[in-house]
Amino acid sequence: MAVGIVSVFVAVPAGHAAPPKAPSTAASAGPVTEGQALAQARRTHKPVPVDAATTPTDTLVADPAGTLTLTRAAVPVRKRIGSSWKSLDPTFTRRADGTVAPAVTTSGVVLSGGGSGPLATVTAAGKSLSLSFPVFLPTPVLGGATATYPNVMPDIDLRVTVDAQGGFSEVLVVKTRAAAADPALATLSLGVRAAGVTIGADAAGNVSARDRAGRAVFTAPAPVMWDSAPPPAGTAVATDPHTGTRVAARTGSPLESSAAGPGTAARVARIRATATPSRLALTPDRAILTGAGTVFPVFIDPTWSAVGATRGAWASVSEHYPSTNYWYATPDPQGYMQVGNSGTMWSHTLVNFPIDTGTLRGAAIQSAQLNTTENWSYSCNPSTVNLYAPGTTLTQSNATWNYWAGVSLGSAVASAHVAHGYSSSCPAAGVGFNVLSAVTTDVAASKSTQTFVLTGVNEASDVNSWKEFYASGSNTVPTLSITYNHPPKQPTGMTTSPVTDCAASTPTTIGDSAVYLYAPMADQDPGTLGATFQLWQTSTPGTVLASTDPNQLTGSPGDTATFVVPEATLKTATGGAITEFSWHVDVTDFIATSSWSATCSFYFDPTRPGQPVVTPASGSLGIGQLASFPVSPPATGTTPSSYLYQLNGGPYGTVAATNGSATVTVTPGRFTNVLTVTSLSAGGNVGDTASVVFNAVPPTTPQADQDLTGDGVPDVVAVGGQRSLPPGLWQAR
Numbered sequence: 226m227a228v229g230i231v232s233v234f235v236a237v238p239a240g241h242a243a244p245p246k247a248p249s250t251a252a253s254a255g256p257v258t259e260g261q262a263l264a265q266a267r268r269t270h271k272p273v274p275v276d277a278a279t280t281p282t283d284t285l286v287a288d289p290a291g292t293l294t295l296t297r298a299a300v301p302v303r304k305r306i307g308s309s310w311k312s313l314d315p316t317f318t319r320r321a322d323g324t325v326a327p328a329v330t331t332s333g334v335v336l337s338g339g340g341s342g343p344l345a346t347v348t349a350a351g352k353s354l355s356l357s358f359p360v361f362l363p364t365p366v367l368g369g370a371t372a373t374y375p376n377v378m379p380d381i382d383l384r385v386t387v388d389a390q391g392g393f394s395e396v397l398v399v400k401t402r403a404a405a406a407d408p409a410l411a412t413l414s415l416g417v418r419a420a421g422v423t424i425g426a427d428a429a430g431n432v433s434a435r436d437r438a439g440r441a442v443f444t445a446p447a448p449v450m451w452d453s454a455p456p457p458a459g460t461a462v463a464t465d466p467h468t469g470t471r472v473a474a475r476t477g478s479p480l481e482s483s484a485a486g487p488g489t490a491a492r493v494a495r496i497r498a499t500a501t502p503s504r505l506a507l508t509p510d511r512a513i514l515t516g517a518g519t520v521f522p523v524f525i526d527p528t529w530s531a532v533g534a535t536r537g538a539w540a541s542v543s544e545h546y547p548s549t550n551y552w553y554a555t556p557d558p559q560g561y562m563q564v565g566n567s568g569t570m571w572s573h574t575l576v577n578f579p580i581d582t583g584t585l586r587g588a589a590i591q592s593a594q595l596n597t598t599e600n601w602s603y604s605c606n607p608s609t610v611n612l613y614a615p616g617t618t619l620t621q622s623n624a625t626w627n628y629w630a631g632v633s634l635g636s637a638v639a640s641a642h643v644a645h646g647y648s649s650s651c652p653a654a655g656v657g658f659n660v661l662s663a664v665t666t667d668v669a670a671s672k673s674t675q676t677f678v679l680t681g682v683n684e685a686s687d688v689n690s691w692k693e694f695y696a697s698g699s700n701t702v703p704t705l706s707i708t709y710n711h712p713p714k715q716p717t718g719m720t721t722s723p724v725t726d727c728a729a730s731t732p733t734t735i736g737d738s739a740v741y742l743y744a745p746m747a748d749q750d751p752g753t754l755g756a757t758f759q760l761w762q763t764s765t766p767g768t769v770l771a772s773t774d775p776n777q778l779t780g781s782p783g784d785t786a787t788f789v790v791p792e793a794t795l796k797t798a799t800g801g802a803i804t805e806f807s808w809h810v811d812v813t814d815f816i817a818t819s820s821w822s823a824t825c826s827f828y829f830d831p832t833r834p835g836q837p838v839v840t841p842a843s844g845s846l847g848i849g850q851l852a853s854f855p856v857s858p859p860a861t862g863t864t865p866s867s868y869l870y871q872l873n874g875g876p877y878g879t880v881a882a883t884n885g886s887a888t889v890t891v892t893p894g895r896f897t898n899v900l901t902v903t904s905l906s907a908g909g910n911v912g913d914t915a916s917v918v919f920n921a922v923p924p925t926t927p928q929a930d931q932d933l934t935g936d937g938v939p940d941v942v943a944v945g946g947q948r949s950l951p952p953g954l955w956q957a958r
Contacts, residue, residue: 265287267752275287281301282300288708296705296706298703298704299537315330317367318367320335333349338364343357394526398524422435426500441621443530444550445498449494452491466652483524485558537579540575542626543572551625562694565680580668590664595677595705599653600645600701601645604689605644606644609640611679612641613636613637615676619676629678643656710816712814713812713817714812742787744758746780746781746785754780758809795829804828805828833863834862834863840854845922867882
């Protein structure tokens, strides 16, 4: 059963008592809602988070101005555990059952604590994937987000590193040439156990595990391997202030190879990957494993991303690896998004953001900004980064350089001329892009996902176009912030008291009393609303006779605004004659205002008719028989539109008049009778009364016993002064 509650707030002019206030109620327990946050922000003049709207990627803030700001991260940055949100933290800990797991990740990851079981099991969106290494695993050594299984084969370590999303890399560290000659490295065969997904590999070696609908749940770019060749002598060196890693001064790429990725001079080769539902086979490049120029250790790396059910996505696609699928990935060893051409790497970054067209449709979008943090530039000399919003959408199947090289990006929707992160002279900093036009277009077109593409300018010839941006981190992940407000809806369903018909072609006429104007309030957003009523004499629409101040007449969506128009205001405007008045109303949330409602009209009647002329009925009148009395209007003054009559103090009746004339028909019930007739104006105002006394003779046939009225039916008569009856003689009717 649904129960509707109507709230009313009233603007009462001076001289009218305001209705009593409803008793206050305590705020309900639980997360702060939009309405509560907007009210608090307006009251405190400070932004207030809407806790109830928080998700792994989204936060919503109520602004003091009355707007709402949605900030959406490109990837999840928090996870709900129990009744609270926790920041993602991939630091490994040992569990009571001996397995190893990160503290908080978007997707679940469990690593082996040693033994013959699966090396890693990752779960997302109700699906799971387990990979088993073809050796008995020792107890891992934990360090932050990395678990190292030492000497899984002679002089070969296995290092597993997990990221905040629950993706992980499993890197074999081949320390010596003798270890590289181990026949087990000719082809590594990993056991696969999947639930709800099927694993497969494409011709380029990109691996994915897809559900029955074909959606990728777990993905891995084509695996690669690299050696530890040192950088050439004289290479300009810098230290990444964020990781402490020695990097090439211009590109920001690590100088030395590690399990995280190749150094700037490392030899890199593809690993051939083939997959069956139960087996993933990796065939390393023999030229690197056995080559005379190979510098050890050598690193063999397949990296997995847990896509799960997240709605956003990103990829840094590389011209150097044109067929490698970088869905939720990047060629950068440190996991940074790449833009531009450094001379050794040429990349573009694509980021998907879901657009809540249902929420934003009809809203006034005040701003939309894509926010990034640039953590490395080729130099401190600024260069331009262009941002595009193409019609094509990044998907798991097209996250390659080859695909996007053939896509028309259209014109840049925003750009930034920046250089951040090269040195302390131009440290890492946020870079924002105004994407209001793109988001507005998406909402109008009901486009639910927008891919934004970051590129450099003059990339083919200008290495200064090279930049890197953070791909993760609660404060550095790319975000889309949209500030919006829904204007209140145009008021409909207006009513009045006394009742009038707003849509009538001929307005209703009402009498001389205060008039209550009612207007329901509606707004998609919660918060405070104000109503402006305006009333004017229909013949002079430019002159407002009565109005309200929306700052004083306030309420919430769902409330009904009421404006009491004093009788004196209307009477003064009429000059004593029936006059037509019109009114309308709009609603504001103090940021935007609705359009005016439809115009309603009514006639106000200030007049009171004089005494009517009642002509006695002709002929002999009998008790219990119909008697008709012609009624004429008073000689002067207002012509009555109807008459109110009463016979012998009984119930009142009314009869309509035509040009002031009417006939009153009654049935006398006694010998001497009194008929009163009162004039009524068009608005129902009560005028003067005329009285007629007349006799009615009894019928010739004796009346039945106890029939006092002559209607042939016995009457019940009781003596008053008892049984709650007033004193007197009472006849039942």
